[in-house]
Amino acid sequence: GNSVTQMEGPVTLSEEAFLTINCTYTATGYPSLFWYVQYPGEGLQLLLKATKADDKGSNKGFEATYRKETTSFHLEKGSVQVSYSAVYFCALSAISGSRLTFGEGTQLTVNP
């Protein structure tokens, strides 16, 4: 079946540090890949997505590249701020518009 594996958290960084959160997946065919962010007390918000191999999803300085050869979709951000503290979820959709399969989430804390 389909699955998503994220790097274990929590991750603690200082402001302006470089962020990487690893994500690998298992799926048949060519899934679409997503990163969602969940701020305390709020619902999941789509951060970025990529729908085919070698696509780079980007939004608000966050980036992730769909690597089919390594079945990965690692999230990167060049300089983090305190306001980025949240839980980040990697997810896949095996068929366009279908159910999402999520990883377990990575808690990020950014200290001033």
Place this chain on the structure above:
Amino acid sequence: GAGVSQSPRYKVAKRGQDVALRCDPISGHVSLFWYQQALGQGPEFLTYFQNEAQLDKSGLPSDRFFAERPEGSVSTLKIQRTQQEDSAVYLCASGGRVQETQYFGPGTRLLVL
């Protein structure tokens, strides 16, 4: 415009009680999903509607769980004879017909005592 809304935001139930959780999707959205998120875990798929048709209910954990969307808009997730293991956040998401993006509501946090 308005996003996905869910009510109640918090629900405390005694074991054995029935509960009903409501989801108001974004207007015009065809697809509607329910997910269950246990503490410290990622959301797990429960069920999926396209308009009023329930096309996939393979994620419902038991026959105590029932979902409906009778007019293709508002959806209700009902849990009968709640158990402690039902304690979780229940998330609703809606999406347009051709887009892959699912827009999530804030969730209903259910605590079964």
